[in-house]
Amino acid sequence: MVQSVFAELERILPLVRKPIQYVGGELNATVKPWDSVAVRWALMYPDAYEIGLPNQGLQILYEVLNERNDVLAERTYAVWPDMEALMREHSIPQFTVESHRPVGAFDVLGVSFATELGYTNLLTALDLAGIPLHADDRGDGHPLVIAGGHAAFNPEPIADFIDAAVVGDGEQAVLRLSDLIRDVKAAGGGRADMLDAIAASGVAYVPSRYEVTYLPDGRIRRVVPTSPEVPWRVSKHTVSDLDEWPYPKQPLVPLAETVHERASVEIFRGCTRGCRFCQAGMITRPVRERSKTTVADMVQTSLEATGFEEVGLLSLSSADHSDIADLTKGLADRYEGTNTGLSLPSTRVDAFNIDLANELARNGRRSGLTFAPEGGSERIRRVINKMVGEDDLIRTVAAAYAAGWRQVKLYFMCGLPTETDEDVLQIARMAKEVIRTGREVSGRRDIRCTVSIGGFVPKPHTPFQWAGQLGWAATDARLQMLRDEIRSDRDLGKAIGFRYHDGRPGIVEGLLARGDRRIGAVIEQVWRDGGRFDGWSEYFSFDRWMAAAERVGVDVDWYTTRERDQAEVLPWDHIDSGLDKEWLWQDWQDSLDGVEVEDCRWSPCFDCGVCDQMGTRIQIGPSEGSILPIVQVR
Amino acid sequence: MARRTPNREYVPPVQTLQVRYAKRGRMRFASHRDFQRAWERALRRARVPMAYSAGFSPHPKVAYAGAAPTGAASEAEFLEIGVVRQVDPSVLRAELDAALPEGLDVVGIVEAAGPLGEALRASRWRITWPVVVTEAVEAFAAADSICVERVTKAGRRTIDVRALCADLVLVDPCTLEVTVAHAEPTPRPAEVVTAIRVVAPDVPDVPVVATRLAQGRSFPGGVEPPF
Numbered sequence: 001m002v003q004s005v006f007a008e009l010e011r012i013l014p015l016v017r018k019p020i021q022y023v024g025g026e027l028n029a030t031v032k033p034w035d036s037v038a039v040r041w042a043l044m045y046p047d048a049y050e051i052g053l054p055n056q057g058l059q060i061l062y063e064v065l066n067e068r069n070d071v072l073a074e075r076t077y078a079v080w081p082d083m084e085a086l087m088r089e090h091s092i093p094q095f096t097v098e099s100h101r102p103v104g105a106f107d108v109l110g111v112s113f114a115t116e117l118g119y120t121n122l123l124t125a126l127d128l129a130g131i132p133l134h135a136d137d138r139g140d141g142h143p144l145v146i147a148g149g150h151a152a153f154n155p156e157p158i159a160d161f162i163d164a165a166v167v168g169d170g171e172q173a174v175l176r177l178s179d180l181i182r183d184v185k186a187a188g189g190g191r192a193d194m195l196d197a198i199a200a201s202g203v204a205y206v207p208s209r210y211e212v213t214y215l216p217d218g219r220i221r222r223v224v225p226t227s228p229e230v231p232w233r234v235s236k237h238t239v240s241d242l243d244e245w246p247y248p249k250q251p252l253v254p255l256a257e258t259v260h261e262r263a264s265v266e267i268f269r270g271c272t273r274g275c276r277f278c279q280a281g282m283i284t285r286p287v288r289e290r291s292k293t294t295v296a297d298m299v300q301t302s303l304e305a306t307g308f309e310e311v312g313l314l315s316l317s318s319a320d321h322s323d324i325a326d327l328t329k330g331l332a333d334r335y336e337g338t339n340t341g342l343s344l345p346s347t348r349v350d351a352f353n354i355d356l357a358n359e360l361a362r363n364g365r366r367s368g369l370t371f372a373p374e375g376g377s378e379r380i381r382r383v384i385n386k387m388v389g390e391d392d393l394i395r396t397v398a399a400a401y402a403a404g405w406r407q408v409k410l411y412f413m414c415g416l417p418t419e420t421d422e423d424v425l426q427i428a429r430m431a432k433e434v435i436r437t438g439r440e441v442s443g444r445r446d447i448r449c450t451v452s453i454g455g456f457v458p459k460p461h462t463p464f465q466w467a468g469q470l471g472w473a474a475t476d477a478r479l480q481m482l483r484d485e486i487r488s489d490r491d492l493g494k495a496i497g498f499r500y501h502d503g504r505p506g507i508v509e510g511l512l513a514r515g516d517r518r519i520g521a522v523i524e525q526v527w528r529d530g531g532r533f534d535g536w537s538e539y540f541s542f543d544r545w546m547a548a549a550e551r552v553g554v555d556v557d558w559y560t561t562r563e564r565d566q567a568e569v570l571p572w573d574h575i576d577s578g579l580d581k582e583w584l585w586q587d588w589q590d591s592l593d594g595v596e597v598e599d600c601r602w603s604p605c606f607d608c609g610v611c612d613q614m615g616t617r618i619q620i621g622p623s624e625g626s627i628l629p630i631v632q633v634r
Numbered sequence: 635m636a637r638r639t640p641n642r643e644y645v646p647p648v649q650t651l652q653v654r655y656a657k658r659g660r661m662r663f664a665s666h667r668d669f670q671r672a673w674e675r676a677l678r679r680a681r682v683p684m685a686y687s688a689g690f691s692p693h694p695k696v697a698y699a700g701a702a703p704t705g706a707a708s709e710a711e712f713l714e715i716g717v718v719r720q721v722d723p724s725v726l727r728a729e730l731d732a733a734l735p736e737g738l739d740v741v742g743i744v745e746a747a748g749p750l751g752e753a754l755r756a757s758r759w760r761i762t763w764p765v766v767v768t769e770a771v772e773a774f775a776a777a778d779s780i781c782v783e784r785v786t787k788a789g790r791r792t793i794d795v796r797a798l799c800a801d802l803v804l805v806d807p808c809t810l811e812v813t814v815a816h817a818e819p820t821p822r823p824a825e826v827v828t829a830i831r832v833v834a835p836d837v838p839d840v841p842v843v844a845t846r847l848a849q850g851r852s853f854p855g856g857v858e859p860p861f
Binding site (some may be wrong): 006010011012013014015018019020021024025026027206242253256257263304305306307308339575 | 659660661664665668669671672674675676677680686693704705719732733735736737759764841
């Protein structure tokens, strides 16, 4: 019988900040009797509850797993250092929030990594749970530690700490894993048998079943399966018909305040715009839309199940849904005159979006307008394949001001391949032109725009996976220059906000993103030196990372600022995202030549490889049906 | 040109309802803001015809009366809501209870007969220590005046906690029940604990469990709830 640790926890909760985040009790949470199932998952988001709870991926898997009679899933999140200290003092293990069961008692600890900066938090959770940090040291009584999420497309830096990694969409993968684990358990098998079964099935990547060898210069020689049953490459999972998977149906509603106080409905998955810096767009291909009637049903179901006042229509580029005009108009009609707000994050830069935003603002709520030109000059936007002309951009933003918006955010990156000072300075000129035109068309002087800029981090499975990352000092110098250029005109400059992320965290992210198995020692050293919550500036320490790298003999520049050549074996080559490496290389070369690539939704296939390799196809509308008003019963 | 005014008329409330609810179990760790959000969501889930404030960011009309602090449990919290259609309090009670998270439980709903604030003059608290406090409580009871300091953003305030406490009863060697008069400011249970440690410094500075048992008009021997 597995006991709840709540009684012990209750004694320390009055001593920690925001205790509500540790007690669970969310609306729509599921608690199942421990002995009623064959397989038990603890699902973790390796960041604070306020960030982790709204995560859609985790909520989807939570529901999909709990719908199965023979499986239960509970959730756990990273605990803040004040809580960690008290848990250690009182010998309280890492626990799940629903039933406060110790994580070490579950069959699986599934951890979703949206970003690499959560790796140290994984180690905290393992250690608090009493699970050995190294997969090699674990025995039959320990859970399988399985990573997922976008960062799992290069699981090598955490290969020491995880037992397996799921690549791609998790919905079907977690069910197949549950079956495999249940069957091995039923047959009396242990941990090694489970990992053998998983590795052989190809459902997940099992690092211990692959051997990595290196060349004398430090590059990888090759990555070889250790047994003939194990596939050479592990393929990503792709859910084909999203209308068949309308999750979450019962979104979790926390007591604690979180970063997204709204329900979210994913309107499509994948993106084929082909922005070369964008790992999410590359690894989630092809585009799979939900039909507008499914979206409309999910919106209403979410509102009823949660009591939220706002619904976000999520995707990587929401205005690209083939039915987006009908969808937004239909939903705006349905909820007109109510207090329900709709928002459409992640939109591209064109005038069409202003119409959509106007539809959604009918109830008087105006969510902010954000555009992401990403690069300051036309030239650099050709390099990154973000096809938006300077004039279009100014016109679009001006249209927003004319339509009544007073505040517009513009997102950019610094340190893109081939970037020069001039490309970055163009951002200032663009922002000033935006204000100048905006004042003209709106006839007001109180309009503002905010330039938000961060350092570019090259990611695996993108055409920029070979690129040298810009060093942090050079990034900071360019950001400083940009800031001065924005401030150079006092009148326009005061209408332009400037937000930036300095270059240092990006170097650590770059190290972790494109690292290999030798980076595990750095992560562990940083954690032993106190590294926690690396995604939070108040906890992140660049010096700690650099000192740890030096101590374990890792050359950070070699992993970050070094450009790779075509022949190099990349640490993630044996993880198959479907993208053809030849095609990625060609796209990298095209990028350097400033050659753009079209979107395959509206042009012939250009053979990125995903659909052929994965047996998938683009699924877009327009779909049948229309969005009907909801009839109120009383 | 997009509309700059909300496309929604202001509808004034036609009925005011007073709700008594409990904060039990793990919900005692919810802060005021936490359960405020939970309440507003529950009101929407239960489709209560809430009155909204006028203005560009309308919010539902809910007034919370002196909420128990984070960490304290309560059997007697009160709030008031305005609705734009007459509702039957007993039907509403069942629907709201179903829409609230477990541990935030509706105890009663009535149509307002008078202002809540005037009816809520004192609270009966039960405070449980993990140690024996018999002598400490006796020493506290024997004093006429014991002051503690509250530090707020606005500055320091001195509160005579002892003067506002009455009807001290030790229900067991670790548990005190006490009536605390509402004042400006009202002592919190943690401040009662601090005041006791002023006269009995031997009592360790450890978390206690505090539960508001009742809220209303005080009378010798207890507190009379408004409903």
